Structures are given as C-alpha cells and as structure tokens.
Amino acid sequence: MSNAHLIAQLDFLLELDKLKAILRRTRPAGMQRLENSAEHSWHVALMALLLAEHAEPAVDAERVMKILLLHDIVEIDADDTFLYDETGTLEKVAKEEAAAERIFGLLPAAQREAFTALWREYEDRVTPEGKFAYACDRLLPMLQNLANQGQSWLENGVRFEQVIRKNLPIKDAAPGLWDYVLPRLEAARAAGWLA
Amino acid sequence: MSNAHLIAQLDFLLELDKLKAILRRTRPAGMQRLENSAEHSWHVALMALLLAEHAEPAVDAERVMKILLLHDIVEIDADDTFLYDETGTLEKVAKEEAAAERIFGLLPAAQREAFTALWREYEDRVTPEGKFAYACDRLLPMLQNLANQGQSWLENGVRFEQVIRKNLPIKDAAPGLWDYVLPRLEAARAAGWLA
Numbered sequence: 001m002s003n004a005h006l007i008a009q010l011d012f013l014l015e016l017d018k019l020k021a022i023l024r025r026t027r028p029a030g031m032q033r034l035e036n037s038a039e040h041s042w043h044v045a046l047m048a049l050l051l052a053e054h055a056e057p058a059v060d061a062e063r064v065m066k067i068l069l070l071h072d073i074v075e076i077d078a079d080d081t082f083l084y085d086e087t088g089t090l091e092k093v094a095k096e097e098a099a100a101e102r103i104f105g106l107l108p109a110a111q112r113e114a115f116t117a118l119w120r121e122y123e124d125r126v127t128p129e130g131k132f133a134y135a136c137d138r139l140l141p142m143l144q145n146l147a148n149q150g151q152s153w154l155e156n157g158v159r160f161e162q163v164i165r166k167n168l169p170i171k172d173a174a175p176g177l178w179d180y181v182l183p184r185l186e187a188a189r190a191a192g193w194l195a
Numbered sequence: 196m197s198n199a200h201l202i203a204q205l206d207f208l209l210e211l212d213k214l215k216a217i218l219r220r221t222r223p224a225g226m227q228r229l230e231n232s233a234e235h236s237w238h239v240a241l242m243a244l245l246l247a248e249h250a251e252p253a254v255d256a257e258r259v260m261k262i263l264l265l266h267d268i269v270e271i272d273a274d275d276t277f278l279y280d281e282t283g284t285l286e287k288v289a290k291e292e293a294a295a296e297r298i299f300g301l302l303p304a305a306q307r308e309a310f311t312a313l314w315r316e317y318e319d320r321v322t323p324e325g326k327f328a329y330a331c332d333r334l335l336p337m338l339q340n341l342a343n344q345g346q347s348w349l350e351n352g353v354r355f356e357q358v359i360r361k362n363l364p365i366k367d368a369a370p371g372l373w374d375y376v377l378p379r380l381e382a383a384r385a386a387g388w389l390a
C-alpha cells in the first residue's frame with residue numbers, strides 16, 4: 001500500500017478532532033457544559049447496537065453503527081442545527097453537501113465513496129438502517145431530556161407539538177420504542193418540562 | 196418484549212452519559228481543554244473502520260468497532276489511567292473488573308454477556324480483533340501528539356523509550372502502521388517533544 005494512501009487516511013483521521021468542538025443543546029447528565037457532537041456520536045452508535053432488536057423491519061446493526069459514527073462529521077464545516085430550529089433548512093442541506101465533499105474528499109477514492117454513501121443513507125432515511133439510525137438520533141436527546149427534567153426543551157422553549165411532529169419517524173422505524181416514549185412525553189408536558 | 200427488558204437497556208444507555216466526564220491527557224487539536232473518554236471512543240472506533248485494511252492478520256472491522264465503542268466504559272467507575280503511569284496496575288485491573296460487573300450488570304443477561312466478552316477481548320489482546328483494537332487505541336494519541344507538537348508527552352514528561360516500549364504491540368497487529376509512525380517518533384525526539 002502506498003504511503004500517500006495512508007497519509008490521506010490519517011489526514012481524515014486528524015480532521016475528525018474538530019467534531020469535538022461542535023456543540024449541541026443537550027447537557028450530559030450531571031454536567032453544566034453542553035454536549036459535543038463527537039461524544040454524542042459515540043453514544044448514539046452504541047445505542048444502535050444496544051437497541052437494534054427493537055427495529056422493525058430488522059436491521060443490520062453494524063451498518064447502523066457505521067452510519068451513526070459518520071452522520072455528524074459534516075458539522076465540522078456546517079455546524080450543528082438544532083432540530084427545532086425551523087429556519088434555514090435549504091441552506092443547511094447545501095452547507096452539509098459541501099462539507100461532505102470536502103471532508104470525505106480527504107479520503108482515498110474507495111473509502112470516500114463508501115463513507116459518503118453511509119452518510120447519505122442517514123440523510124435519505126429510505127433503507128431500514130437509515131431510518132433506524134435516524135430514529136436513534138431522535139430518541140437519544142429525548143431520553144436525555146426525560147432524565148434531565150427537560151433541560152434542553154426548557155432552555156430552548158420547545159413545545160410538545162414540535163416534539164411529536166419531529167420525532168414521529170421513530171414510530172415508523174421502531175414502534176416499540178415510540179410506544180415507550182410517548183406516555184413519558186405526555187407526563188413531561190404535564191410536569192411543565194415542555195411548553 | 197417485556198418493558199423491564201427495555202428499561203434495563205435504557206438504564207445502561209443513560210449511565211453511558213458519565214463517560215463524557217472522564218478526562219484523558221490529550222487535548223483535541225486547537226482546543227485548550229482535555230479530551231474525554233466518550234469522544235475518544237468515537238474517534239478510535241471510526242479509526243478502526245478507516246484503517247482496518249492495515250491489520251495483519253486481517254480483522255473483522257465491525258467487531259473491532261464494537262470492542263472500541265465499549266472498551267473505556269469501565270472508566271465510569273475506575274477512571275482513566277495514563278498509559279505511562281507505571282504504578283497501580285494490579286489495583287487498576289481489580290477496579291476495572293468491578294466496574295465491568297456493575298455497569299454491564301445493568302443490561303439484560305444476553306447483552307451483559309455479549310458486551311462483557313467484547314470488553315474482555317480488548318483487555319486480553321489475544322484475538323486479531325482485540326490486538327488491532329488495542330493498536331488503534333495506542334496509535335491515535337501518538338498521532339494526536341505528533342500533530343500537536345508533543346503536547347501530552349511534554350505536559351507529562353514522557354520519555355522516548357517509554358513510548359517505544361508501551362506502543363510496540365502496534366507492530367504486531369499492524370506492522371505497516373508501526374513502520375509509518377516509528378521514524379516520526381524519532382523525529383519528535385529530535386525536535387525535543389519527547390524527553
């Protein structure tokens with residue numbers, strides 16, 4: 001294998017360090033600081049492995065893990081967009097496409113194509129794996145909020161109807177997980193954690 | 196599937212948040228703060244996927260990813276031990292065994308066994324996957340140091356001979372990666388980044 005091939009791989013590897021500086025709206029349990037997209041990506045990839053048996057139809061859990069390890073890398077250039085931010089969606093798509101081209105473009109050709117395809121599978125939400133990856137990525141911050149007295153909902157004025165509408169894809173990919181979370185969202189509204 | 200089964204899985208999932216508070220000695224590129232073990236776990240799991248072709252003998256890259264997503268979870272109870280800290284190794288093993296029992300013990304039985312086995316595969320370094328997972332975990336902070344003018348080596352007074360001795364398992368699991376990094380370590384010593 002040529003040295004140039006390995007050097008391209010290592011350029012990509014070191015570029016990934018930057019995802020550790022991209023902040024989300026969630027605060028990890030017991031911490032004051034915001035969560036970053038790199039530690040979130042670890043958490044949600046492991047979540048997919050943990051909960052894959054709840055996917056309907058069944059999924060290849062290992063492909064879901066790979067999708068989720070890669071799904072936020074574009075934020076290095078495009079930054080995190082809060083799910084409940086209703087503005088700028090078209091601009092977001094264009095920014096993320098450019099980010100994917102630049103960042104996956106650091107890789108040798110075969111890997112550039114494979115990683116881009118996994119990222120696109122998340123964005124497209126057509127395959128069972130893409131849908132389940134998206135469902136995990138939606139469910140995790142809800143569970144964190146439910147464990148955290150609605151921290152990011154309250155800090156950002158999120159409404160119950162928004163949460164239901166944005167997170168309904170979970171029902172399609174993992175109905176058992178939706179059945180679990182829905183009554184807890186209703187209890188959160190009753191507790192005043194959601195507007 | 197029973198609700199108790201899912202609730203056990205979600206207890207484990209939320210417990211994972213705590214790994215985001217465990218600090219290592221490395222600082223991510225361009226950042227002043229220390230890296231935490233959750234974002235490191237993401238980085239090294241993706242590294243395994245990226246560099247699996249360099250493993251000798253060949254490995255199941257997806258199993259290596261799973262091993263690396265899980266490998267640091269015991270630090271939630273046992274804390275991170277700096278590689279070059281030569282004291283307390285026996286105590287560390289006992290602490291990590293107790294941590295694995297408690298944390299993986301949150302899971303339903305089948306998953307408890309599967310996740311514990313993957314964690315043990317890292318600790319034992321007998322299978323090609325366990326050895327390659329360990330090699331990635333050793334190589335990544337060296338690459339970060341080489342990109343970072345020896346930041347954690349200098350901050351912790353690490354010597355060249357220590358680095359060679361502790362990281363030699365890379366040569367066994369991925370000789371091409373060792374051949375790449377060795378002359379760069381020698382250059383780092385010449386530059387004064389290693390004592």
Ligand SMILES: [Ca+2]
Nearest residue numbers: 072075080081
């Ligand atoms: Ca995101």
